Amino acid sequence: MPPSDLSLELPLSEMGQAALSYVRQGFWVVPVHAVLGRDLCSCQRARSGCQSPGKHPRKIDRRFVATNDAAIVERLWRRWPNMNVGLAPRRSGLITIDVDRRPDGADGLAALAIRFGQPVLDTVRASSGGGGWHVYFRLSPDLNALLPRHYLGPGGVGMPRMVVVAPSLHPSLRPYAWHLGEGPEVRAPLAVPPLLEAYLRRVAAEGEFVRRARGSWRDRLQRAAHRSRLAPVRRLFSRLDREPGS
Ligand SMILES: [Zn+2]
Incomplete structure (x- = not known):
């Protein structure tokens, strides 16, 4: 179906352009609910209190959507311009480690580097608006195929099906941002380091x-x-x- 004339006249939103840029680099993106205000989600549960504002996928026709199709991305973000942008790491050949800010204020990233080595600090990472980090590694196809589909492990080493990426808004109203401005579309993440690979194989x-x-x-x-x-x-x-x- 060709896009209507109207949609061609409207400039694509910042979020839409970002989503499109990720797709053009070969990544799979996911439409995610927008943050409309502090802790305010665009989902239907917003009034009763959404548990993860702006962090859960916006289902289209009740379906979870992950796409690498530029035309679909354009159509989605023209329809809902404020939507946050999610990345599907596994389909994109990546693994993301979610490092939450710890309640005791300890540096989770340093702890992760001690556990899995220097590559944790050297690879592509993003600050989530909430004070945590998302650390990205390239996942080889054989390791990817080996791993369970959904896994959230101990110590914050997980492989979420979807991660929210820059320039999405965190419910604190701070944007997600790539460390040094270098996202995976700018600089390839490092390969999974040996210590992490051993852990993942376990x-x-x-x-x-x-x-x-x-x-x-x-x-x-x-x-x-x-x-x-x-x-x-x-x-x-x-x-x-x-x-x-x-
Ligand atoms: Zn919500």
């Missing part, structure tokens, strides 16, 4: 375990039985265990 192995263990109701019952402190329950399930193919 995570992947555990994810595999979870998938297998969730395979059937019987597996689940058996695991519950193994955890059970009731001896008769454990005996019953160890008997079931020995019956092949039932």
Whole structure:
């Protein structure tokens, strides 16, 4: 469907231009609800108190949308010009580590660098308006394929399906910003450093375990039985265990 004449006359908003620029660099973007005022989200829950203003995807026709199609991006941001911009890291071949500002004021980024090495400080990162950091690494296709689809791990090492990116507004009304103004569209993030890769491979192995263990109701019952402190329950399930193919 060709865009209407009207949409051609209107300049694309700052958010729309940013989204388009990410897509042109090969990244997948996600439409995210706008921040209309301090802690005020554009979603329907705004009045009753949205839990994450301007940080959750705006579903289109009730669907989560991630796209790398410039025409779709233009259409979306012309329709809702103030929408924040989300990036789908995994589809874009990236992993993002979310480093929250700690309640005790400790430097989460330094802690992450101690854990995974200097690349944490050298790679592309962004300050989230709330005082935390998003640290980006390039994810090799084989590691990407290995990892569970959604994973939010201990210590803030996670792979959110979507991260909000510059120049989106944080609910504090401060914008997200790339460190030194260098986003992944300007400078390629570093590859996942070895210590992080080792950690992720461990995570992947555990994810595999979870998938297998969730395979059937019987597996689940058996695991519950193994955890059970009731001896008769454990005996019953160890008997079931020995019956092949039932
Ligand atoms: Zn909301």
